Amino acid sequence: MSILVTGGAGYVGSHTCKALAAAGLEPVTYDNLSTGHRWAVRWGPLVVGDLADRALLRKTIREHNVEAVVHFAASSLVGESVKDPAKYFRNNLVNTLSLLETMVETDVNRLVFSSTCAVYGAPLTETLDESHPRSPVNPYGESKLAIESACRWFGEAYGLRWLALRYFNAAGADPDGQIGEAHACETHLIPLTLEAVINPASKISIFGTDYPTPDGTAIRDYIHVADLADAHLLAMEKTAEADTGLSVNLGTGQGHSVREVISMVESVTGRPPRQVDAPRRPGDPAKLVAAAERARTYLGWTPQRSELRAIAETAWNWRQKQAHDAHRDAVAV
Numbered sequence: 001m002s003i004l005v006t007g008g009a010g011y012v013g014s015h016t017c018k019a020l021a022a023a024g025l026e027p028v029t030y031d032n033l034s035t036g037h038r039w040a041v042r043w044g045p046l047v048v049g050d051l052a053d054r055a056l057l058r059k060t061i062r063e064h065n066v067e068a069v070v071h072f073a074a075s076s077l078v079g080e081s082v083k084d085p086a087k088y089f090r091n092n093l094v095n096t097l098s099l100l101e102t103m104v105e106t107d108v109n110r111l112v113f114s115s116t117c118a119v120y121g122a123p124l125t126e127t128l129d130e131s132h133p134r135s136p137v138n139p140y141g142e143s144k145l146a147i148e149s150a151c152r153w154f155g156e157a158y159g160l161r162w163l164a165l166r167y168f169n170a171a172g173a174d175p176d177g178q179i180g181e182a183h184a185c186e187t188h189l190i191p192l193t194l195e196a197v198i199n200p201a202s203k204i205s206i207f208g209t210d211y212p213t214p215d216g217t218a219i220r221d222y223i224h225v226a227d228l229a230d231a232h233l234l235a236m237e238k239t240a241e242a243d244t245g246l247s248v249n250l251g252t253g254q255g256h257s258v259r260e261v262i263s264m265v266e267s268v269t270g271r272p273p274r275q276v277d278a279p280r281r282p283g284d285p286a287k288l289v290a291a292a293e294r295a296r297t298y299l300g301w302t303p304q305r306s307e308l309r310a311i312a313e314t315a316w317n318w319r320q321k322q323a324h325d326a327h328r329d330a331v332a333v
Contacts, residue, residue, distance in 0.1 A: 002026045002064045003236060004108075006051060006099065007072030008044075009036025012114065012170055012228055014179050016070060017043045019229040020236070028064045030057070031073065040179050051095035057102040068110035068239060069103060070232055071096065077187060078118065078138050078283070085139035092143035097150060104158045110239035111151065112232055115164040115247065119145040122285050129291035130166070130247050137283045148247055155245045163235045167250035168221040168290050170228055172311040173318035180318030181225070189220075189258060190312060193265045194319045196273035204273050206258050208280035211287075217258035219287040221251040224305040224314070234299045248299060251290020252306050261308065268312040 003020055007013040008029030013036070017027035021043035029041045032050045045064070049056040051073055060066070074092045075081070081088040096113075103111065118141030119134045136142040147164075154160040171190050173180030181191050189204075196204040209216045231250050238244065256264075266272050295301045305311070 001068075002028050002066045004028050004030055004061060004064070004066045004069045005072065006030045006069065007036060007074065007114075009033060009038065009040050009046065010072055011181050011183070012225055012232075013070075013072040014040035014042075015174060015225045015229040016072070016232045017041070018174065018179065019226075019233045020070075023233055026064075028060065028066060030060060035183070037182060042178065051098050054098055054102050057099065058106055061102065061106045061108060066106075066108055068112070068236055069099070069108060070112045070114070070236055071099060072114045074114070074144075076140060077185065078140050079187075079281075081138050081140035081143070088139045088143045089146075092140075093146050093150075096147045100150060100154050100160070103160070104154070109159050109161055110236070111160060111162040112235045112239060113147060113151060113162060113164045114232075115144050115148055115166045116141060117166050117168045117249070117251075117288055117290065119148065119166060123288060126287075127253060127289045127291040128249065130249055130294055152245060161239045161242070161244040163239060163244055164247040165231060165235055165250050166247055167228055167231075168223060168288060170225050171222045171315065172224040172226065172305070173314045175226060175305065175314055177317055177321050180322070181315065182322070189261055190265060190315045191319070193262050193273050194269070194316060196275075197265065197269045197271045198319070200274070202274070203276050204262060205276050205278040206262075207278050208284060209277050211280075213257055213286055215257050215259045218284060219255035219257045219289065221253070221255050221289045222261070222306065222308065222311055223251055223303060224311050227303040227306050230304070231295065231299060231301045234301050238299060246294070246298065248294050249290045249292045250295055250301070251292045252303050253290060253292055255287060255289040256308055261312075264308050264312045265316070268309065268316050
């Protein structure tokens with residue numbers, strides 16, 4: 001059984017391809033490599049292409065006998081989305097409509113969509129469940145919410161069986177060390193902290209130290225990327241059933257502050273990163289933590305690797321492997 005994985009050369013996408021292959025499925029990565037990496041595609045074929053290219057999409061689906069789609073391909077930088085909303089609505093929403101229409105044309109009616117907790121906006125409760133009001137505060141979250149709405153109506157009109165996975169903070173790396181997090185423009189806390197650990201010229205900025213939290217820094221719900229991959233596999237299997245058309249939170253239900261995460265990285269690496277305090281970023285809430293009961297009861301998903309130390313250890317192992325490989329390649333040249 002072939003599964004089309006759009007954005008499968010990216011961070012969560014590549015880990016999901018590994019989980020799909022381990023389950024005996026063939027992930028077919030469809031990626032324009034604008035932010036993904038060719039080296040991350042290790043468990044199935046790669047088709048280099050853009051979602052706007054309907055002819056190539058049709059050709060790929062038919063040639064590989066695709067039976068379901070896991071959709072990651074998107075622009076995902078919150079700050080950039082505020083500066084360039086046109087890019088985000090075109091790349092995220094318009095290109096997803098191209099994908100959905102092509103699925104209808106080729107009789108593929110199963111979709112797992114990579115959504116985000118950014119659809120909720122400012123939290124009104126201590127933890128956020130799927131019934132929390134959706135009021136995005138940036139174009140990135142707005143574009144993802146619009147896609148969820150499109151999926152719902154495609155389900156009504158064309159019989160699309162879909163699930164949207166709203167995950168919180170993806171973190172960590174493949175426990176086997178084969179793939180990991182590598183962004184050209186890094187914005188995630190753990191890899192930035194690791195860079196500050198390794199590079200004396202780097203520092204980690206703490207954006208906001210006056211939040212109403214125990215240590216004054218923002219709290220987030222961190223989920224190991226391998227746990228997220230498992231959830232996408234379970235969701236894909238679930239789309240074979242009739243009872244779909246849901247949005248599902250993926251989180252641990254436990255939050256960690258920025259200072260807690262930095263302290264854990266220091267504990268794992270044995271090195272203190274250089275830190276600087278900085279003003280809050282506009283739109284950053286004090287706390288974002290998932291209520292993920294639906295994932296447990298509906299998908300049968302419980303995080304297995306998302307203890308903070310395990311996340312930091314796998315991220316550190318991956319970062320060391322990158323440094324080792326870079327040194328080896330330099331010596332070889």
